[in-house]
Amino acid sequence: MTNTAPRRPDLWAVTTADVTTPEALELLREYYYDVANRYYLLHLGREGTPEELETGLADSPSDDLAAPTGLFLIGRYDGTTHSCAGLRRYDATTVELTRVFVRPTVRATGGGARLLAAVDEAARAMGADRIILDTRLDLVEARAMYLRNGYREIPAYNSGPYSQVWYGKDLTVAAP
Template sequence: MTNAAPRRSDLWAVTTADVTTPEALELLRDYYYDVANRYYRLHLGREGTPEELEGGLAESPSDDLAAPSGLFLLGRHHGTAHSCAGLRRYDATTVELTRVFVRPALRGTGGGAALLGAVDEAARSMGADRIVLDTRLDLIEARTLYLRNGYQEIPAYNNGPYAQVWYGKDLTALAPQSS
């Protein structure tokens, strides 16, 4: 007898999306508020003010996560968008992963793994052999997710103001084999 219960990742569907849709913009706002408030709590002992958060969001546009320079992915859990990720071209064979977010209430349900699986496919569709990203040390859930999904720590490739650790993933070693 087989277990017919759905796997956690089967509850998620990830597709490319227009980064300017209301759904995408809402997720990007939730992402920004989440990471910014974590920073404010850790370094300033308080939440960010609405003015600080909206100002920071405005200074961090995501319009490069659209063709021809990139793409945007939405993850849906039971049909509702609850996660996102963006890819932007870094160089001829490398894309940079950014804006990875799963709403806190759904973390641990397989959404991050489903998202990163779709990221690999999307990066290959862009002609990339490698994915790179930067993140902060305090974003432990994200760092754990990356390591569990084949990313390895790499030397710094940028000097972003919040970049504290850098990861990379070689897609050529993981390329699907044709029969």
């Protein structure tokens, strides 16, 4: 599916949300299906079955993306829900970014940058001065978006089965 929306970053609004709402759960399901199917296609030459995808989703809960351990953000483009991101506390001054997703129909409209700007604000509000994340090498669009928005590759901080590259962003440094 390709982008069908005009590039209008001014139409994006991002707010915190309850990770258990129907709209949050729908976005999380789309996020999981998107990244899981890309993995299945790359490594197995096929998409995941509904059973595989639902089992994987159930094994990857997002309940820690709520106070006091984290928070969840939802982005709306022209009033319609289209993106999400989660933050979870990693340590006293660091939060981990996860579950970053922008629906394919609105990619390249400025939503990713707006979402990451809101992530920075939320992380600071949580008392963090650093954001970290892990991702896969095949998620090239996400990796490019992180680099465009001030993230830099860092040494591995975990050994997750899908962790192939790690990024960090220092929130104490002024944006260029």
